Amino acid sequence: MKKIFIGAIAAVVVAMIFSGCEPNRVNYSGPNYLMFSDTLYHYGVKESGEVFNIPVSATRAADYDRTLAVEIIDQESNAVEGKHYNLLSNTVTIKAGELATDVKVQGIYENIANTDSLGFALRLVIPDEDKWDLYGTEAKVVLQKVCPFDINNFAGNCVVTSTFFTSDNWTGTTTMRLITTDVAEDEENTIVLHDLYYDGYDIKLKFNTDDALEPLVEMDEQLLATTADAFLGNIHGNGDLMISQPTAYVSYYSTCEDFVLQYVTLNVYNDDGSIYGTVGTYVNILEWISEGEAEDLREQGY
Structure with missing residues (x-):
């Protein structure tokens, strides 16, 4: 499923490249889909507390801001929100004319043990017509504690x-x-x-x-x-x-x-x-x- 999405994006990129060499600009005109850019992410949680981004993509730009809700799928998660990580916002916005935004997450270093194997799952809450059934609306995030190297x-x-x-x-x-x-x-x-x-x-x-x-x-x-x-x-x-x-x-x-x-x-x-x-x-x-x-x-x- 991921390969299908990558292929579609690649086709858009190729069309954009060749449009610069032709009088008529070629734009993607297929369906509008909203999705996580990938289905699995692996992030290192450091004591410095960096915020990491989970990208969200659209296949078409819009002339208005699009705000999407993000929910945690508890039954597919063993990391606890508020203890092992914080979801900094339960909504994200793809601004007018843009194709991407990020869900921002911050791991809680001191609450993750050295040998913990933790992860959580997210779901985009979007209208049915914006869902790509072959790709889905969910992403899994694996958290790994990263101690400073000395x-x-x-x-x-x-x-x-x-x-x-x-x-x-x-x-x-x-x-x-x-x-x-x-x-x-x-x-x-x-x-x-x-x-x-x-x-x-x-x-x-x-x-x-x-x-x-x-x-x-x-x-x-x-x-x-x-x-x-x-x-x-x-x-x-x-x-x-x-x-x-x-x-x-x-x-x-x-x-x-x-x-x-x-x-x-x-x-x-x-x-x-x-x-x-x-x-x-x-x-x-x-x-x-x-x-x-x-x-x-x-x-x-x-």
């Missing part, structure tokens, strides 16, 4: 659990490692993981902060250990065990809970750069903990 929250004591530690390729005896991390001095939003899998080897991990709703981590291929260190003294390929982040899976971080979930692939290469063999692809979970929690783990032998 690279220093990812420095200090870190617990590493990994599916590698339960695989046949792990020659260690523990299923968890306690490591330390530092902020890299020479690279923005990057930390150094000391002794990630094996003692004496550091790995750099970068946090991508471009989009608060897509908090991704990035990692270049790096030396994880020698194959001798990893495989009980055995030398394979050129002797280096390399770690990289596969693009087929999404690796991300949480600013609210101070953890990273990362997919990694371990490879060994030949001297000429060709692949000798792939050890496997694994999932790492990195969780930053307090000094007191770290001390308790050290006393347990980690």
